[in-house]
Amino acid sequence: MARKPQIKPRKKASQQRSQVTVDVLLEATARILVKDGYDTASTNKIAQMAGVSIGSLYQYFPGKEALVAAVTDQHFKEMMAVARDALVNVMVQPVETAVRELVRVMIDAHRVNPKLHRVLFEQIPRMGRTDDMDAFDREAFGMVRTYLEHHRAELNVADLELTAFICVKTVETLTHTAVVNHPALIAGAKQDLFIDETTRMLVRYLKGK
Amino acid sequence: MARKPQIKPRKKASQQRSQVTVDVLLEATARILVKDGYDTASTNKIAQMAGVSIGSLYQYFPGKEALVAAVTDQHFKEMMAVARDALVNVMVQPVETAVRELVRVMIDAHRVNPKLHRVLFEQIPRMGRTDDMDAFDREAFGMVRTYLEHHRAELNVADLELTAFICVKTVETLTHTAVVNHPALIAGAKQDLFIDETTRMLVRYLKGK
DNA sequence: ACTGATTGTGAGCGATGGCTCATATTTTGG
DNA sequence: CCAAAATATGAGCCATCGCTCACAATCAGT
Numbered sequence: 001m002a003r004k005p006q007i008k009p010r011k012k013a014s015q016q017r018s019q020v021t022v023d024v025l026l027e028a029t030a031r032i033l034v035k036d037g038y039d040t041a042s043t044n045k046i047a048q049m050a051g052v053s054i055g056s057l058y059q060y061f062p063g064k065e066a067l068v069a070a071v072t073d074q075h076f077k078e079m080m081a082v083a084r085d086a087l088v089n090v091m092v093q094p095v096e097t098a099v100r101e102l103v104r105v106m107i108d109a110h111r112v113n114p115k116l117h118r119v120l121f122e123q124i125p126r127m128g129r130t131d132d133m134d135a136f137d138r139e140a141f142g143m144v145r146t147y148l149e150h151h152r153a154e155l156n157v158a159d160l161e162l163t164a165f166i167c168v169k170t171v172e173t174l175t176h177t178a179v180v181n182h183p184a185l186i187a188g189a190k191q192d193l194f195i196d197e198t199t200r201m202l203v204r205y206l207k208g209k
Numbered sequence: 210m211a212r213k214p215q216i217k218p219r220k221k222a223s224q225q226r227s228q229v230t231v232d233v234l235l236e237a238t239a240r241i242l243v244k245d246g247y248d249t250a251s252t253n254k255i256a257q258m259a260g261v262s263i264g265s266l267y268q269y270f271p272g273k274e275a276l277v278a279a280v281t282d283q284h285f286k287e288m289m290a291v292a293r294d295a296l297v298n299v300m301v302q303p304v305e306t307a308v309r310e311l312v313r314v315m316i317d318a319h320r321v322n323p324k325l326h327r328v329l330f331e332q333i334p335r336m337g338r339t340d341d342m343d344a345f346d347r348e349a350f351g352m353v354r355t356y357l358e359h360h361r362a363e364l365n366v367a368d369l370e371l372t373a374f375i376c377v378k379t380v381e382t383l384t385h386t387a388v389v390n391h392p393a394l395i396a397g398a399k400q401d402l403f404i405d406e407t408t409r410m411l412v413r414y415l416k417g418k
Numbered sequence: 419a420c421t422g423a424t425t426g427t428g429a430g431c432g433a434t435g436g437c438t439c440a441t442a443t444t445t446t447g448g
Numbered sequence: 449c450c451a452a453a454a455t456a457t458g459a460g461c462c463a464t465c466g467c468t469c470a471c472a473a474t475c476a477g478t
Binding site: 224226227230261262263264265268 | 454455456457458
C-alpha cells in the first residue's frame with residue numbers, strides 16, 4: 001500500500017515545444033476536471049484530451065496528483081492576481097471601506113473560473129497537507145492580521161488570531177458559497193445587498209463594544 | 210462511461226441476522242473511512258473488516274457510494290439528535306441567548322465523531338446532489354428562518370433568506386473549521402472566547418441598524 | 419550534414435477493485 | 449422433519465488505470 005505523494009515535475013522543459021506540451025497538458029487537466037470531476041479523471045484521458053501521448057505526460061508529471069497540484073497552483077495565482085492590488089490599497093483605508101472592498105474583491109476572485117474552483121476546492125482537503133487553509137486563504141489571513149494590528153486603536157480586537165480567523169473564514173465561506181453554490185444570491189442588483197449585509201456584520205463586529 | 214448513482218439498498222433485511230449484517234457493514238464502513246479515507250476504501254476491504262463476505266455486502270448495497278450515503282445519513286441523524294432539543298428550546302429565547310445557544314450546540318454537534326465528520330464532509334459535495342447544503346444545514350436553516358420570522362419586530366432583517374443564509378453558513382463554517390481543523394481555538398477556556406466572539410458578531414448583525 | 423541530446427510515441431504489463439454467480443448454510447412455517 | 453425462502457460465501461471475471469520501456473522523431477550545436 002504505497003502512497004504516491006509525488007508532486008514535483010519529473011523534468012524541466014527546456015525547449016519551446018516541450019513547454020507547449022506542458023501547457024497543453026495543464027489546460028487539458030483543467031478541462032477534464034471541470035467536465036468529469038476529479039475521480040473519473042485519469043492520466044490516459046488527460047493525455048488523450050491534450051492530444052499528447054501518455055508517455056509524454058509521464059515525462060513531465062509523475063501522476064494525476066502532480067497535474068492537479070500544478071493546475072491548482074496556477075488557479076490560485078490567477079485569483080490572487082485579481083485580488084492583490086485591491087488588498088494592498090485597502091491596508092490604509094478605514095474599516096468600513098476596507099471590509100467592503102475585501103468582500104467585493106473576494107467575490108471577483110471567486111468568479112475566475114468558478115467551476116474549476118469548485119472542483120479544486122473540493123479536492124484540496126484531501127491532498128497537499130494545507131491542513132486548514134488553502135494558499136489563497138493563507139495570504140488573505142496574513143493581510144487581514146496585519147490590517148488588524150495597524151488599526152487596533154480604533155477597533156475592538158480581543159484576540160488577534162481569533163479575530164483574523166473569524167473575518168477571513170467568514171468572508172471566504174460566504175463569497176465562495178455564494179459564487180459557487182448560490183449564484184442567485186449575488187445576481188445583478190442582489191450583489192449589492194449581499195455585500196452590504198456581509199460588510200455590516202463584520203464592521204459592527206470589529207468596531208463594536 | 211456509465212455512471213453508478215445507485216444509492217438505494219438492494220434488498221431489505223427481513224430477518225434479524227441480516228439486520229446485524231447490515232449494521233456490521235455500516236460500522237466497518239465508518240471505521241475504514243476514518244482509518245484510510247474515502248479514496249482507498251474499497252468494498253472488499255469493508256467486507257473484510259466487517260467479517261462478512263463480499264457477496265453479502267452486495268446483497269444489501271449496490272456499491273461503495275451507497276454504503277457511504279447510509280453512513281452519512283446515520284451520522285447526521287446523530288448530530289441532529291444532539292442539537293434538536295436545544296434548537297427547539299431556543300425558538301422562544303431572546304436573540305442574545307438564542308444565538309449563543311446555537312453556536313454552543315453546533316460545536317457539540319460537530320464533536321460527535323469529528324474524524325468521520327471530516328471525511329464525510331469532504332465527500333458530500335461530490336456525491337448526492339445536495340447542491341448547496343447538507344441535510345444538517347438544511348434543517349438548521351429552516352429553524353433559523355422561522356426564528357427570524359417570529360422575531361422580526363425586534364430585529365433588523367432586510368432579506369429573510371439572505372440573513373438566514375448568512376447566519377447558518379457562518380455558524381456552520383466557524384464551528385466546523387474550529388472543531389475539525391483548529392481544535393486549539395476551542396480548547397478548554399478558549400472555547401468561551403470563541404463562542405463570545407461569534408455570538409457578538411451575529412447578535413450585532415441581527416440587531417444593529 | 420552529422421551526432422548526441424531532447425522530446426514524443428503507444429502497446430501493453432501488472433495491480434487493483436467492482437461486482438457476479440454457482441453454491442452452501444440457516445431460518446421459517448407448516 | 450421437510451421443503452422453500454432467506455441469507456451467506458468467495459473464487460474469479462472483467463474493466464480500468466497507473467505507469468514503463470523500447471523505439472521513433474525532432475532539434476541544437478558545430
